[in-house]
Amino acid sequence: MKLPPDAPVGLLGGTFDPIHFGHLRLAEEARETLGLAQMRLIPAGEPPHRDTPRSPARHRLAMARLAVAGNPGLQVDDIEIRHAGPSYSVLTLSRLREQLGPTRPLVLVLGADAFEGLATWHRWEELFELTHIAVANRPGHSPHGRRWPQVLSPELAAACDGRMLADAAALRAAPAGGILPFDMTPLAISATLIRDLLHHGHSARYLLPDPVLDYIAAQHLYRDADAGT
Ligand code: ATP
Numbered sequence: 001m002k003l004p005p006d007a008p009v010g011l012l013g014g015t016f017d018p019i020h021f022g023h024l025r026l027a028e029e030a031r032e033t034l035g036l037a038q039m040r041l042i043p044a045g046e047p048p049h050r051d052t053p054r055s056p057a058r059h060r061l062a063m064a065r066l067a068v069a070g071n072p073g074l075q076v077d078d079i080e081i082r083h084a085g086p087s088y089s090v091l092t093l094s095r096l097r098e099q100l101g102p103t104r105p106l107v108l109v110l111g112a113d114a115f116e117g118l119a120t121w122h123r124w125e126e127l128f129e130l131t132h133i134a135v136a137n138r139p140g141h142s143p144h145g146r147r148w149p150q151v152l153s154p155e156l157a158a159a160c161d162g163r164m165l166a167d168a169a170a171l172r173a174a175p176a177g178g179i180l181p182f183d184m185t186p187l188a189i190s191a192t193l194i195r196d197l198l199h200h201g202h203s204a205r206y207l208l209p210d211p212v213l214d215y216i217a218a219q220h221l222y223r224d225a226d227a228g229t
């Protein structure tokens with residue numbers, strides 16, 4: 001698909017272990033609210049900043065594809081899974097920047113919990129040269145209000161200084177470098193919750209798309225500690 005050159009492209013990285021309605025509403029609401037021409041969901045290959053995913057990449061990728069099927073506004077990009085080695089966001093963003101050109105606005109979409117840990121990411125300060133960052137609320141984590149900067153580490157709060165954007169229109173004014181908090185429908189859903197429910201034989205229905213649940217059942221994922229390998 002040919003995009004107008006200033007149309008921002010949104011990027012949502014995650015382990016997606018499994019993908020759920022929290023991720024999907026985040027992607028859909030970011031696409032609409034931020035005026036994104038495209039929203040790419042990027043399943044992590046080997047996430048360096050958390051426990052090794054329970055399910056292999058091929059399953060997490062398949063579930064993400066099932067979840068967005070039928071929605072032309074959301075795409076799954078396997079860029080991190082295709083490249084061997086740790087999934088550092090800064091490397092993925094550099095590759096995407098090369099692919100999409102130096103002037104296209106890129107918007108990395110994060111839940112506020114993920115943003116709060118940004119200063120622990122590999123070469124995190126370089127991210128601001130590669131992309132804008134849009135931060136959504138997640139139950140227990142809000143990127144709004146006067147208390148927000150206080151929950152950030154001093155170095156991250158300092159990096160935010162002078163980068164806050166007033167509205168989504170500002171995303172088109174530069175290819176990278178801004179931070180934009182935005183509101184999404186709060187959904188207290190996490191992949192951890194879903195894995196725990198399934199592990200204990202409980203229903204996870206209505207927390208994630210039915211085709212993903214069917215895939216989980218067919219592949220016997222999340223039943224026990226070493227399932228899905
Ligand atoms: P886990 O429970 O395994 O840690 P998770 O549900 O937090 O997983 P991730 O794949 O780690 O999901 O999250 C990817 C991105 O999606 C992160 O930026 C995270 O903040 C965001 N996100 C996940 N769930 C929600 C939600 N319910 N509301 C808002 N943002 C979310």
